[in-house]
Amino acid sequence: MSERKVKIESKVGLHARPAALFVQTAAKAPGDVTVAKTGGTPVNAKSILAVLGLDARHGEEIVISADFDGADELLGTLEALLSTPEPENA
Amino acid sequence: MPERGNAAESGAGTSGDSVELSGAGVSPGVGFGPVRGIAGAVPEPSADVLPAGDAEAETAAALAALAAVADDLEARGVVAAEVGNKDGQDVLNAQALMARDPGLADGVRAKAGEGRAAARAVFESFGVYRELLAGAGEYLAARVTDLDDIRDRTVARLLGLPMPGVPESDEPFVLVARDLAPADTAVLDPAKVVAFVTEEGGPTSHTAILARTMGVPAVVALPGATDLADGTLVLVDGQAGTVVVNPPRAAVSAARYAAAARATVLARATGPGRTKDGHPVPLLANIGGPKDVPAAVENGAEGVGLYRTEFLFLDRATPPSDEEQERAYREVLEAFPGGRVVVRALDAGADKPLAFLPPPGAEPNPALGERGLRMLRRHPDVLAAQLSALARAASGQAAKLQVMAPMVTDAEEAAFFAAACRDAGIEHPGVMIEVPAAALRAGDLASEVEFFSLGTNDLTQYACAADRQIGGLAHLQDAWQPAVLDLVASAASAGIPCGVCGEAAGDPVLACVLVGLGVTSLSMSAPSLPLVRAALAHHTLDECREAAEAARGSRSAGEARQAARGALPALADLGL
Numbered sequence: 278m279s280e281r282k283v284k285i286e287s288k289v290g291l292h293a294r295p296a297a298l299f300v301q302t303a304a305k306a307p308g309d310v311t312v313a314k315t316g317g318t319p320v321n322a323k324s325i326l327a328v329l330g331l332d333a334r335h336g337e338e339i340v341i342s343a344d345f346d347g348a349d350e351l352l353g354t355l356e357a358l359l360s361t362p363e364p365e366n367a
Numbered sequence: 368m369p370e371r372g373n374a375a376e377s378g379a380g381t382s383g384d385s386v387e388l389s390g391a392g393v394s395p396g397v398g399f400g401p402v403r404g405i406a407g408a409v410p411e412p413s414a415d416v417l418p419a420g421d422a423e424a425e426t427a428a429a430l431a432a433l434a435a436v437a438d439d440l441e442a443r444g445v446v447a448a449e450v451g452n453k454d455g456q457d458v459l460n461a462q463a464l465m466a467r468d469p470g471l472a473d474g475v476r477a478k479a480g481e482g483r484a485a486a487r488a489v490f491e492s493f494g495v496y497r498e499l500l501a502g503a504g505e506y507l508a509a510r511v512t513d514l515d516d517i518r519d520r521t522v523a524r525l526l527g528l529p530m531p532g533v534p535e536s537d538e539p540f541v542l543v544a545r546d547l548a549p550a551d552t553a554v555l556d557p558a559k560v561v562a563f564v565t566e567e568g569g570p571t572s573h574t575a576i577l578a579r580t581m582g583v584p585a586v587v588a589l590p591g592a593t594d595l596a597d598g599t600l601v602l603v604d605g606q607a608g609t610v611v612v613n614p615p616r617a618a619v620s621a622a623r624y625a626a627a628a629r630a631t632v633l634a635r636a637t638g639p640g641r642t643k644d645g646h647p648v649p650l651l652a653n654i655g656g657p658k659d660v661p662a663a664v665e666n667g668a669e670g671v672g673l674y675r676t677e678f679l680f681l682d683r684a685t686p687p688s689d690e691e692q693e694r695a696y697r698e699v700l701e702a703f704p705g706g707r708v709v710v711r712a713l714d715a716g717a718d719k720p721l722a723f724l725p726p727p728g729a730e731p732n733p734a735l736g737e738r739g740l741r742m743l744r745r746h747p748d749v750l751a752a753q754l755s756a757l758a759r760a761a762s763g764q765a766a767k768l769q770v771m772a773p774m775v776t777d778a779e780e781a782a783f784f785a786a787a788c789r790d791a792g793i794e795h796p797g798v799m800i801e802v803p804a805a806a807l808r809a810g811d812l813a814s815e816v817e818f819f820s821l822g823t824n825d826l827t828q829y830a831c832a833a834d835r836q837i838g839g840l841a842h843l844q845d846a847w848q849p850a851v852l853d854l855v856a857s858a859a860s861a862g863i864p865c866g867v868c869g870e871a872a873g874d875p876v877l878a879c880v881l882v883g884l885g886v887t888s889l890s891m892s893a894p895s896l897p898l899v900r901a902a903l904a905h906h907t908l909d910e911c912r913e914a915a916e917a918a919r920g921s922r923s924a925g926e927a928r929q930a931a932r933g934a935l936p937a938l939a940d941l942g943l
Contacts, residue, residue: 287684289722292507294684297461304469324470325461329510330499 279348281341282315283359290334295358300325302354308345310355315340322355385613390589391841392608393570394578395898397622398562399614402599403536405544406529409519412486422479429475429485432524436517437466458513466517471496486525493518534597541601543592547574562603564610566592569841570870578605579873582894586610588841606943629898632941636901639669640889646908648882650900651709651890653868657698662893667900670706670766672820672890673868674699676713676753684722686749689756696760704765709820709868709890711799712784713753714773716742724749734828734835739774739799740784747787754791761793771797771820776804778811785815800865801825806854809861819858821886823869827851846871847924852884856919859885866890875902875943880931882908883915898941905937 287295303310303322311319312328315338320327322341333339341355418425444459465471474492475485483491497514500507519531533542539561546567563585568574570587578585584605595601595612602614602622611618640650651672652663656679663671679687679695687695700708715721716738724746730736743750754770761768772784775798788796797818800806806826809819823846828835830851833843846852846869859865866888871877873895879902881889889899906914917930932938 289684289725293461293722294457297464300464321470324468325464326468326496326499326514327470329507330496330503332503332507 278342278344279352281352281356282338283341283356284338285333285335286360286362288335288362290337291328291331291339291359296325296328299355299358300328302358303351306343306345306348306351308343308348310341310343310351313340313342314338385611385615385618388589388591388610388612390564390586390592390608390610391570392585392605393568393575393587394563394583394585395606395895396562396582396584397605397626398541398584398603399619399622400539400541400561400600402543402564402595402597402601403534403540404593404595404597405533405542405547406523406531409523409526409528409531412484412490412522412526414483414487416484416487418479418482418484422476422482425479425483425485425488426476428525429479429489429521430472432485432489432521433466433471433475435524436520437463439520440466440517462513462517465514466521468496486522489521489525490518541603543595544574545593547577562586562601562605564589564592564595564601564603566590567839569835569837569844570846576870576892579870579892579895582892629941632901633897636897636904637667638900640900640903642882642903642908642911643905644907644909646882648886648903649707649888650896650903651707651866651868651888652893652896653890654699654893657695657702659893660699660702663896664702666893666896668703668706668893668896670703671699671708671710672866672872672888674708674710676710677715680713680715680721686723686752689752689759692753692756693760696757697764700760700764700766700768707767707769709769709771709797709866710757712740712743712750712770712772714739716774734825739801740772740780741774743772744783750787751791754788754793758792767795768793769795769797769818771799771818773799773822774801774825775799775812776802777808778815781812781815799868800854800858801829803830803854806858809858813861813863816863818863819861819865820890821855821858821865821867821869823851823855823867823871826854826869827871830854842924845924846874846877847918847927849919849921849923849927852880852915852919852927855881855886856884856915859887864888873899875899875941876928876931876935876938878902879906879911879935880915880918883911883913884919898943901941902935902938902943905940906935910935 285291310322312322313319314331314333341352343352440459440463444456448456471492474495475488478488478491497511500511523530539559541562541564542560543564546565560583563574563578563583565574565587566589568587574587584603586603586605586608589610600613602611602619640648649669651670652668653673654663654671655675679692715724716736720726757770770788770793775781781798785796795817797816798812799822800819801822805812827844827846831843831848833840835844864887867881867886868890872889873891875898878889878899914931914934917934918927921927921930
C-alpha cells in the first residue's frame, strides 16, 4: 500500500481541467487508486464524479493511495500533477 | 432587413386556419418556415415500470446507452473544435468523461440488481451524484446542469424519446423553445434558423441578444409557443412581435414586400452615422472577439463601442497569457484605423464565474454582488495584466483605444480605475454607467474619467429592480421606461462624451430618442447598424430632441414609445 499526502497547487482546486487530467491519469492504472481529504473517506480516483464531489480546493491537502505493482510511479505522476499550479495538457 | 427562409410558398395557406399570436418582438426582420421545437424536459422514468430483461440485460442496455451518449458528446466536441470552438470541445469532453464514470456504472449495476428497469436505474444512479455535487456548494452548480443533461440524453436514448437540445434539420426552420440557453446555441447553424420564437425571455434575454447578433428575427415571451407542433408553418415578424400560424399566402407576400422595401431603404443608408441635418453620431459595433470584426466592418461600423473581453477568460483554468491578450486586442485595433475601439475590462462575477477568480462566497443576488470592477479590485493582478496588454496592443496603432470599467458605482471607484489605467499607460479611461447611483451622480464621476458608456440592459434591470433572466418581468425590462430615460439624460448632461452600448442603441426609434437626450455615440450588434443609420439619417437633431422630450413626458414605457414615434415623422418610410 503506497500513500502520498499532496497539497493542491492548482488555483481552481481539484476541479475543471486539473480534475479531468487527474482522473484520466488514474484511470490508466492496473489496480485501485483512491483519493481522500485528510481524515475523510477515500473515493475512487478513477471516477470524475466522486473526485469532483470531494470539492478539494486550492491549498488543501489530500491523500492519494494505491496498491499494485508500479503504484509508486503512478502516485508520483499524480503528485506532480497536483503540485503543478496550472497543468497544461488535458 | 431581408426576409429569411425559403420554405415552399405553396405550403402557406393550404391547411388549417390562420391564427395570429402576440409576444415581444426583440430582433427585427421577417422569417417564414416550419416550426422545429427544442424537445422539452425528459420526464423522470417511473419506478413502477418492470424491467424488460434480467438485471444483466438491463445493466448492459444502460451502459450501452451511456457509452453512446459519451461517443455522441465527443463527436459534437470534434465538430465544435472544427468551427474553432476549442473551449466548447473541452466542456463536451468533460461531459463524456462523466458519462463513462466507473462509479456511475457501479450504481447502475446495483440498481438493476434491485430490479429496476434500465432507464430508472440510470436516473437513480445519477441522483446520488447530483446530490453530492449540489451539496458541494455554488462552485459545482454548473456541473449539476451538465450531469442532468447527460442523464436526460441517456434516459431519452433508452426510452426512445426525442433527444433534448437543438433539433437537427436539413431545411431551414423556425426554432421554438421555452427559452434558449447558451449551451443550446453553441452548436446552432445560423444558415438553418430563419427565426426564433420563445415562450419565455425578455428583450435582454440570451435569446434576444443572440438573435440580434445573428441578424435573425425573434419574438420572445409568446404564450403558447411551445404548443406549436413541429412542421407547422409560421410567419414571424420580429418588429411587430407577432407569429402568424398558417399564414394566408397574401400575408407572406405582404411581409416579403415590406421586408424588400426596407432592404432598399437600408441599402441607401451608408457612410458615417449622422442626423438628417448633419449632426454626427458615430455608429459603433458591440463585439465579443476578433471573430465579430468582419460583420462589424460589413455593416459599416465606424469602430467598436463595446469589446467584451470575457471570451478570453471563460471556460479555462488559468488566465490567458499576456501575449494571447495582446494579440486579441491588436487584431481588433488593426481593423479600425482612424476609428475608435472601446474595450471593457473583464466583466466577471458571481453570475459569470471564472475558475481562477473564485467568488468570495455564496451570493443570493449575483446581480447585486461582487461583479465587474468590484471583482477586479479583488484581483488587481488580473486587472493590471489586462490593462498593460491593452496598452502594448495600442502602441503604434492608428485606432484610438479607450478602456472602460464595468459596474462602477461612485466617483471613488471611477478614480481608482482611472489611476489603474494611468499606471498601465492607457490614455483614455472611461466607465460604464449601469448603476443608477452612477447615473444620478454622473457629474462626480465625470471629473475622474474621459467618457461614459451607458449599459442600458443593466441600467434598466437596476432602475426597475427587474431581473433580466425573468421573462415574466419583460414589461419592466424595457429601456423605454421613463425613469431609465431620466437616468440616461442625467448621464448625458455631465459634460463628457456619453455613448450607449446597451441593446437600446440598436432599436432605431429609441436610438433617435437617445441622440435627442444628448448621447454622443451608439454601439450595437452589427446587424442593427443599417436600420439605426437609416433612422438617424431621416430625422433632424431637433426632431430627435422633440421625441426625447415627448418620451420623458410620458408615464409608462408604452406611452413613451408612442409619444416618441409621433415626433419622428419619417419612421413610416422605413417600414417602422
